[in-house]
Amino acid sequence: MDWLKRMNNVLDYIEASLEDEIDYQKVAQIACCSEYHFSRMFSSISGISLSEYIRRRRLTLAAFEIQKGDVRIMDVAVKYGYDSVDSFARAFKKTHGFTPSAAREKGTPLKAFPRISLQISIKGDTEMDYRIEKLDFELRIIGKGQTVKTSRAFKSIPSLWNKAKKAGFMQELKSMSWEDPKCTLESLLGVCGKEAAITDDEFVYFMGVRYDGAPPSDMETLILPPCTWAVFPNVVEAWKRLYSEWIPTSGYELADLPCIECYYPPKHQPRRELWVPVIPR
Structure with a gap:
């Protein structure tokens, strides 16, 4: 492999x-x-x-x-x-x-952290639902970024959205999200890692919506080029299985773009999706 x-x-x-x-x-x-x-x-x-x-x-x-x-x-x-x-x-x-x-003293108990050697066991007993979406236009996402520690991301990100809701920022984003819909990526978006270095223990989580107009003065614009995306329901499960199960056997490589968490309105199925930028091998 x-x-x-x-x-x-x-x-x-x-x-x-x-x-x-x-x-x-x-x-x-x-x-x-x-x-x-x-x-x-x-x-x-x-x-x-x-x-x-x-x-x-x-x-x-x-x-x-x-x-x-x-x-x-x-x-x-x-x-x-x-x-x-x-x-x-x-x-x-x-x-x-x-x-x-x-x-240096004899008998002092120390810790030895061994070299990692990776092995993957493909079980195949639990399927992963996904679809491939190709967006042939530039994604313009407006919003705000917050720094998140990678090790606490699953706990910190829901807290960020709760704070955004209380502050009225979430409603402001919702009001702009359907002004000019042109793809299925139309809802609240969490862009995971606006930019990051390989050894960073934290990243910028960008909360926004796809929007082609001029951003309000208190928001930034994030632009992503046209790309092919692998889309997974159930964001948390997708994150946990993406790198160890789907990517190794999919026939796709990861594109050099951030992943996007998409949070849809009530009654939409699925309620959440993870969009992963990919390139066919």
Whole structure:
């Protein structure tokens, strides 16, 4: 499976580069995926962010070196990318529960975070409903962005919409959403990651609607080019299964555009959809 091979090639590259500066553009190139999607794909599959995985692997190797010999702690800190002994000691203690100097003592319990090796088991017992939509026009979305921590996205995003409702912002968006409908993407939209780097632990969640007119002065305009989209009902389930189940076997690659959560009016079926930008392989 090409997708699985590429992901494990990324992990091989990271493992070989733990003592050096990691080129994150190269990481995305090896994965044949945008930096935006790779960071979310990695977090979805592994359960931690890419930056956290790299930090844990480096501190695991650092602990091995400190325990095995008389190497200077400063040398180990520099080797694994820390500018000072203090910053290294803080990170080391956060991971291992002890300072680097305490780790020299025999009997000190430390933590070893192993290298990840990805495997995918295709069960096939639970289908994923989807459809393909091709929008041959530019998507102009107006609204406002809020910073969200990736690890808390499933809890934070509903809270953002609740606050938008209480503040009247949601109603303002609704009143504009059907002024000039021309596709099925006509409702409240949550654009997941207006822009993001590969190691970001947070992203900008852009709440808005598709709108071709001039935006109000307190809103921004986000423009997405024409694209093909894979559309899934049940947003939460789709997010959980997208990277590990659908993408590896679909015949599509992820396009370098953000995903969109679409929230429809009452009585619409389905009530919510996840729109994922894709390119045929």
